[in-house]
Amino acid sequence: xxxxxxxxSKTMRNIQRNILAQAGHTDIEEACDGQDALSKVSAFAxxxxxxxxxxxxxxxxxxxxAYRAAGGKSSIIxxxxxxxxxxxxxxxxxxxxxxxxxxxxxxxxxxxIQETLARAKAA
Amino acid sequence: MDARSISHFIASTHQxxxxxxxxxxxxxxxxxxxxxxxxxxxxxxxxxxxGDVLGMxxxxxxxxxxxxxxxxxxxxxxxxxxxxxxxAVGELVNMISGxxxxxxxxxxxxxxxxSVIIGPGHRVQQVSDxxxxxxxxxxxxxxxxxxxxxxxxxRAVGTKAA
Numbered sequence: 265x266x267x268x269x270x271x272x273s274k275t276m277r278n279i280q281r282n283i284l285a286q287a288g289h290t291d292i293e294e295a296c297d298g299q300d301a302l303s304k305v306s307a308f309a310x311x312x313x314x315x316x317x318x319x320x321x322x323x324x325x326x327x328x329x330a331y332r333a334a335g336g337k338s339s340i341i342x343x344x345x346x347x348x349x350x351x352x353x354x355x356x357x358x359x360x361x362x363x364x365x366x367x368x369x370x371x372x373x374x375x376x377i378q379e380t381l382a383r384a385k386a387a
Numbered sequence: 388m389d390a391r392s393i394s395h396f397i398a399s400t401h402q403x404x405x406x407x408x409x410x411x412x413x414x415x416x417x418x419x420x421x422x423x424x425x426x427x428x429x430x431x432x433x434x435x436x437x438g439d440v441l442g443m444x445x446x447x448x449x450x451x452x453x454x455x456x457x458x459x460x461x462x463x464x465x466x467x468x469x470x471x472x473x474x475a476v477g478e479l480v481n482m483i484s485g486x487x488x489x490x491x492x493x494x495x496x497x498x499x500x501x502s503v504i505i506g507p508g509h510r511v512q513q514v515s516d517x518x519x520x521x522x523x524x525x526x527x528x529x530x531x532x533x534x535x536x537x538x539x540x541x542r543a544v545g546t547k548a549a
Contacts, residue, residue, distance in 0.1 A: 272500070275461055275475040279407075282462075318481070320500055345485020345498070365489075366482050367406040 265381075266291045268310035270301040270327065271343070272319040276366075280314055280343070283370045287377075298322025302330060310338055312377065315360070317344035317351070325358055332359035339384045341376055343368070392491070393417050393520055396444070396535050399486035400524060403479065408459040412526045420519035426530045427508045429453065430467070432480030435499035440491065442537030444498075445511045446480040448529070455528025467505060477501035483533065 267289055269277045277294050284292060293308040295301035297319040305313070313331075317324040328340055339361045344351075347365045355363060362380040364373060397414045404410045429450040436442045448456065450467060457475045458464050465472045481501050488496040504511065513519040513536035521534045 273474055273478040273481070274471060275478045278461065318498065318500060345482055345489075347485065347489035366485065367403045369406055 265289050265312060266293070266308060266310040268293045268295065268301065268305060268308060268313045270295045270298065270313060270319075270324065271316040272296050273316070276316070276343075280373065283373050284377075286370075287374050298324060298327030298330070301327055305331065305336065312381065313338055313340045314343050315340055317342060317346045317355070325355060328355070328358045328360055339380045341380055343373070392537070393522065393535070395487045395490040396483070396533055397522060398490065399483050400522070400533055402486050403482045404456075404526060407482065408456065410456065410459045410526050410528065412524045415523035415525065417520050417522045420513055420521050420534055420536065425523065426452075426532075428510065428532075429505065429507050430476055431504045431509065431511050432476040433502045433504065433511060434480050434484040436484070436488065436496055436537060437499070437540075438496045439494040439540055440488075440496045440537050441540050442517045442535065443513065444480060444484045444487070445513070445534040446476070446483060446531070447511070447534065448476075448531040450507070452526075452529030452531050456526070456531070459528065473503035473505065476503045 267284055269280050269292060271277050281292055293304055295304055299322040315324040315327060324342060340359065341362045341364055342355045342360045343364045343366060345366045352363050362376050364376045401412055404412045426449045428447040430448045430453040432446040434444045454464060461475055465475060484498045488498060513534065517536040517538040519534065519536040521532050523532050
C-alpha cells in the first residue's frame with residue numbers, strides 16, 4: 265500500500281514510517297507541509313494519506329480541501345495535536361476520513377489505518 | 388493561573404512522555420518562574436499560545452536529560468548539532484502544548500509552530516504581564532521543567548471555562 269506522510273516534523277514522520285514498516289507498509293512518500301504534499305501527491309498516487317494539521321506554508325486542513333477540490337479520492341487520516349471536537353468536525357467536513365490525536369500509541373495508529381481502509385473498501 | 392490550568396500541563400506532560408516515550412515522569416511542586424531552577428537549562432522548546440489565552444509554553448532540559456529523553460522518543464542518540472535534535476524537541480513541546488490546550492474547555496486557543504533554543508545555561512524570558520509558573524519534572528533521563536506563562540486575552544475577559 266502506498267502511504268504519504270505529511271508532517272513538518274521529521275521526527276514524527278520517522279515514527280509513523282517505523283510503525284508502518286512494522287506492519288509491512290514500506291512504499292512511503294513524505295512531505296513537510298501542504299504545499300510540498302500537493303506537489304507530490306499526483307505523481308505518487310497514495311492510497312492513504314496521514315496529514316498533520318499545524319504546518320508552515322500550507323496547513324493540513326487547507327491541503328485536505330485543496331486535494332478534495334482537485335478530485336483526490338484517497339483516504340485521509342488527520343494526525344494532530346488538535347483535539348477539540350470543533351476541530352474534528354471541521355476536519356471531517358473538509359474531507360478527512362478518520363482522526364488521530366497526538367500523542368498516540370503505535371497500536372492506535374494501526375487501528376485507525378485498518379478502520380479507515382475497511383470503511384473505504386466497504387463504500 | 389489557577390490550579391486547574393497547571394494540572395492540565397502536568398497531565399499533558401504525563402500523557403506525552405508515557406504514550407510516546409514509555410518514560411514515566413514525576414512532577415514536583417509548581418512555583419513562580421522567578422524561582423532559581425534546580426538545573427541548568429541548555430535546551431528549550433518554545434510554543435506561543437494565542438486566541439482566548441495569550442502566553443507561551445517552554446519545555447527546558449539540561450543537555451544530558453534532553454539527549455536521554457530524545458533517545459527514548461526517537462530510538463536513536465541524536466547529535467545536538469543535528470537539525471533532527473531541535474525537530475524532536477519541537478515536536479515534544481508541540482504535543483505537550485496541544486494536549487494541554489485541548490483540556491481548556493470553553494476556550495479557543497491556537498498554538499504556534501515551535502521554536503527551539505540550544506545553548507548552555509540560557510534563560511527564556513516569559514511575557515511580563517502574564518502569570519508564570521514553572522512545573523519541575525523528573526524522569527529516568529534526569530530533571531526537566533515545563534514553564535507556562537499565560538493570561539486571558541482582553542476579548543476573552545468574562546468568558547467562563549465550562
